[in-house]
Amino acid sequence: MPDAADGTGAGRRAGENRVRARLERYVLPAVAVGTVALLLVVFYYPVATVFVDSVLVEGQATLSVFVSILTDPFYVGDLAGLAAGESPLAVLGDLLSADRRLGVVGFTAYQAALSSVASVVLGLPAAYLLARYEFPGRRTLRSLTILPFVLPSIMVAVGFVATFGQSGTLNAVLGALGLGAVDLLFTLEAVIIAHAFYNAPLVARVTTAAWESVDASAVETARSLGASPRRAFLDVVAPQLYPSVLMGAALTFVFTFGTFPIVLALGGFQLATVEVFVYQLLRDFEYAEAAALAIVELVISLGLLYAYLRYEARHSARSRGIRPLPRRPLRPPSRSLGDLLPRAGLAAYGVVALTVFVAPIASMVYASVSGPDGLTLAHYEFLVRRQATAAAFQVTPWDAVRNSLAFGVGSLMLALPMGVVVAVLTTREYRGRKLVDAVGMAPLAVSSIVVGIGLLRGLVFGVEIGGTRLAVGGAVAIVAAHAVSGYPFVVRTVAPGLESVDQSLVESARALGAPRARVLTDVELPLVWPAVVAGAAFAFAISVGEFSATVVLATGTDQFTMPVAIERFIGRRLGPATAMGVVLLVVTAGSFVVIDRLGGAEGGF
Amino acid sequence: MASETPAVALDGVTRRYGDTTALKGVSLSVREGEFFTLVGPSGCGKTTTLRLLAGFETPTHGTVRFDGESVAGVPPEARDVGVVFQNYALFPHMSVGENVAYGLRFTDPPGGVSRDERVSTLLELVDLAGAEERDPDTLSGGQQQRVAMARALAPGPDLLLLDEPMSALDAKLRERLRVQVREIQRELGITTVYVTHDQEEALAVSDRVAVVRDGHIEQVGTPREIYREPATRFVASFIGDNNVLSGEVTDVGVGADGPAATVDVGGESLGVGLDSRDGVAVGDRLTFCLRPERLSLSGGETTLSATVTSTEFLGETTRAHLDWGGETLRLRTTDPPDGDVVVGFDPADAHVVAVER
Missing domain, CATH: 1.10.3720.10 (MetI-like)
Incomplete structure (x- = not known):
């Protein structure tokens, strides 16, 4: 049934269509090429320049800057002993001893690990609440979990100062309760809580998504095969949540490993991370050392990200046509212990969540007026x-x-x-x-x-x-x-x-x-x-x-x-x-x- | 017929995905205006064949030709094909009318009519006149299927490709729709390739059928040929209900209806009609099939004694499962049998599917 292009108008139009179709065929490749070009110019080229800066000292290619960083106890702590010829066991002993030295890189990894743990601890109850309970405003709350992620970190830092500082809201509340004042500013705790502010919602989001995609009939099958609710959770639900929790933790680690404004504003230089030192070196015009340190950081971050992507690729199973687990009402349906206990736990969590997530913003607004x-x-x-x-x-x-x-x-x-x-x-x-x-x-x-x-x-x-x-x-x-x-x-x-x-x-x-x-x-x-x-x-x-x-x-x-x-x-x-x-x-x-x-x-x- | 260029041809087409081979050197041709069906079990390669025709896949080896010309490198949008998928794939963010009109954004409606006229003509053709403004979500499965059909036909394609378009519908609706699809196809005279796993559907609608198995074509023929003269053991048992038996040839002669062989099956001698005496000799191992409805309780030229083990009531007929010296035979009859029976058949109704020396 060939198309009859009988009229000349129709013929011309068909011709135009062909030309347009040919143009449109190349639109995507063209934008793709443009994207690559832009990435090259504003990302890969600049990053490459930094790399070159770090290996070119006075026109000579050298790895000396890297070597000096990787053997300097200031940066790598007790691990520098390895380069100095100490036995790995002795180094391990040093690291496990009370007066261990982590160095800047070690400290950065240490605070990132603590931040990841804090984010998971703070994020999981939220995931449990969002995935398993029904209450007014649940959807809104779920949408809000994206918010911390896009809040400017420097603003969050201001909020934290206004909340946890010497004359912040926390001390005002503690004082009103007749308790002693605390000063969390410029401590590791403040930095970690701020990191949890950012990343716990991320953990909550990915875990909630995984939880919601658990098929209720899988749980019901386990129950009918004789598993108790607890066993069904451990055997059916939990294995489907691990990958997401791990993903949340891994991403948190990567993000907090490269943390900058939070530490700059809340930690001060005595808690400086790699990124803060890079910035400081830069201000002192120590380009080679700054660049080399940035590269060390980059290698660690990319390595982690790569490991994570490998893991994600192996564990991403797409489920379709599933029936999600039914949500329970948040208001306890009875006064039995089984109904009250988890809800009481959630209430306690709610207080902590209010302190960490809402107080900084509210304090900032309050402090401004x-x-x-x-x-x-x-x-x-x-x-x-x-x-x-x-x-x-x-x-x-x-x-x-x-x-x-x-x-x-x-x-x-x-x-x-x-x-x-x-x-x-x-x-x-x-x-x-x-x-x-x-x-x-x-x-x-x-x-x-x-x-x-x-x-x-x-x-x-x-x-x-x-x-x-x-x-x-x-x-x-x-x-x-x-x-x-x-x-x-x-x-x-x-x-x-x-x-x-x-x-x-x-x-x-x-x-x-x-x-x-x-x-x-x-x-x-x-x-x-x-x-x-x-x-x-x-x-x-x-x-x-x-x-x-x-x-x-x-x-x-x-x-x-x-x-x-x-x-x-x-x-x-x-x-x-x-x-x-x-x-x-x-x-x-x-x-x-x-x-x-x-x-x-x-x-x- | 040999001089006529086929509308669609596959020439030694192989398609591999990594280690698996979905199609193994398939050749076939579809004539202009023909309703051609690919039927086979799931995973046999029939959908891959359809996707190669549409241009969603490219052959690893071999050539796909439209009107004698290779379409290698021609993207789907330039092939002038209409495709209807199993799930209809209606654009959920467009109304019924916008769905049908979508293909007309890239070509003018055939026959010099306006787009709106073309859309309403097509919707009328599929019995959905006036449904332009409706939301696809509000339509029933059968209606969605018809909208998908109208959408595929709107730009006036040269070739219509239907990928299991009925399989999501219930049995009654399926029967009604397949008649409608066939009528529309006849009315437009459009070359159509239809993919289904339902052999009954394949027999009911097609001009010709290709039985596909495991990446190759077992047999191509009209529905009657496929049903009556299956070329292989697989076709014999896949298309319709069948009894497939084999045994050694003890005699070759000429019976009442032409050449026939006597075959020893489990110690009993059965008469099997032959197309000719050539190629079959005493001592060969012969595999033949016998349709259940050709086995008769009122006897025949060849008879055998069997015991009824179970019956299934199917409405207009009853299917009986018979035990005949360890072989299971199936028989279709209108009155349910019971106990020991003598059944017979006409050797001309037995069809040879394989001969081994």
């Missing part, structure tokens, strides 16, 4: 006054807000198409997919400080190509750095959606004449629209809250953003810092709402 004489708007007035009277070297609040918004929009425009294309590329089956996945996801593991240094040294200072000096402006570099740190989140939200789109929908559209790019825009993206919107919100929020790369790139320029402004205030004036933090909170939350509305999504994430 309170002074020695009660409620006041003085801190906000200070910001307005500073705008008018700032000296050249001081940050002006309004410019910080404006810069943050502009960079946010710019990096959103970049990160969204990048993320969508990488999501498309990583959800198809082809040879080399794993490599694309790894290359595309690397920015998650590489510290923003490294990217920042690389951009600064490689692109902002300029590159000599054929006698011409090419340099990009600080603003462009900041937007690029933000897009690079934001787009993996677009990938991570969009890819699972794309993966769940029925392949036969795609194939039907292809058979109906749609080129691959059109299938994406006509069928796949509309179906995963909520995920795209969520990805966009992520990209924007990450940009607005990004601190590490920005502080590197914005130092000495007028490209500072709100987080940078907060960091400038936090050392000297907590009040204006909290006021600025509230502004940042409002902008971040507002952007989520606006993007959600613009996207017209019902569900969001």
Whole structure:
């Protein structure tokens, strides 16, 4: 049944269709190539520059910088003994002794491990609550677990100072209860609680998802075969949760291993992690040592991430058509011990959760409107006054807000198409997919400080190509750095959606004449629209809250953003810092709402 | 017929996935306007064949030709095929009308009509006139199947590919829809390749049927040929109900209806009709099949004594399982038998499927 292209109009149209179809066939590859090019320029090239910096000393290729780091007890603690020829057993003995020295790298790993444990401990009860109980606001609470992740870390640090500081809310409450004051600031505990604030919700999210995908009929089968509820949980449910818990812990470790703003603001230099030292070395213009240390950090993070991805690949089983376990009402149905005990546990957990998750934000808001004489708007007035009277070297609040918004929009425009294309590329089956996945996801593991240094040294200072000096402006570099740190989140939200789109929908559209790019825009993206919107919100929020790369790139320029402004205030004036933090909170939350509305999504994430 | 270029042809097509081979050098051709069915057990390679035609898969070896031309490298969107999947794959975010019109975004409606006219014509064709505004989710399974059909046909494809389009529906609806699908296919005269695991469906709707097993084609023929003259033991037992027996040839001669052999099965001599005397000699091992409805309780040229072990009431007929010296025989009859029976058959109704020297 050949198509009769009888009329000339129809013939011309068919011709146009053919041309358009041919163009559309190359849209996806073109955006993919663009993404790769951008990644090369603003990520791989700068990171490579850092690497070169670390092995080139006065024009000579050398590993001496690495060697000196890896043998310096200051960095690697007692492990340095290995290089000095001590026996491994003696080193192990040193490490187990009371006066062990961990060194900066060891301490970084130690605090990351503690943070992972704390996050799992704090996250699991939340997963249990969200997965197994029904109560008003459950869905909202579930959505809110994403929030800490996108809250700017410097703002969280302000919140923590306002809560756990000498004159913070915690001490006010303890004082009112007639208990002695505690000072958690600049202690390991504060850092770990702050890390748990960020990562426990992540653990809760992934575990809840796994719990919800446990098929009730599997549990019922175990019960009918004679297993008690406890055995059924241990034999059927728990094995399906382990991978997610491990995933949450592994990601927490990777994230907290590269922690920077939290430690900078809450730990001070006596608790410095690798990343903080990199930053410090950088400020002292010790580029080679900073770069080498950053590489050591990178190798450890990437190694962990790789191990985790291997594990995930082996354990990802997709379940379909399952009937989830029924949820229990949160209000106890009877006064029996079996009904009351778990709920009492959850209530106790609720108090802890309120202290860790809600108090910092609430304290920050409260601190921003309170002074020695009660409620006041003085801190906000200070910001307005500073705008008018700032000296050249001081940050002006309004410019910080404006810069943050502009960079946010710019990096959103970049990160969204990048993320969508990488999501498309990583959800198809082809040879080399794993490599694309790894290359595309690397920015998650590489510290923003490294990217920042690389951009600064490689692109902002300029590159000599054929006698011409090419340099990009600080603003462009900041937007690029933000897009690079934001787009993996677009990938991570969009890819699972794309993966769940029925392949036969795609194939039907292809058979109906749609080129691959059109299938994406006509069928796949509309179906995963909520995920795209969520990805966009992520990209924007990450940009607005990004601190590490920005502080590197914005130092000495007028490209500072709100987080940078907060960091400038936090050392000297907590009040204006909290006021600025509230502004940042409002902008971040507002952007989520606006993007959600613009996207017209019902569900969001 | 040999001079006519087939609308669709597979030429020595092999498809491997890692270590498994889904198709092993398959060759077949489909004529213009034909309703061609691929039938076989699940995992036999019939769906792979369909996906190769649609362009979703590429052959590891061999060539797929449309109208004599290789389509290697032609993407699915440029093949002018319509595909209906088992789950219909309606776009959930589009209305029925938008679904049907989707293919018209990339080509003009055939016959110079407007898009809207084309959509309403197609919906009328599948008995869903006026359903344009409806949401696919609100339709029943049968209605969704028809929308998928209309959507596949809207751009006026040269080839219609149907991948088990009925298997998610209940039996009654399936029977009604297959008649409708067949009528639409005749009306449009569109070359159609249909994939099913249901042999009854294959016999009911097809011009020709290919029985696929384990990555290769066992037999291609009209439904009657496939049913009456199965070429292999597998086809004999896969298509319809059958008794497959084998034994040694003790005599070859000419019976009342032409050439026939006498075969010793478990000590009893049975007459088996032959197409010709060539190729069968005394001492050969002969495998033949005998349809249950050809076994008669009222005797026949060849008779044997057996015992009824169980019966199944199937409505218009009853199926009896007989024990005949250790062999199980199946018999279809209208009146249920019981106890020891003598059954007979006409040697011409026995069909040889294999001869071994």
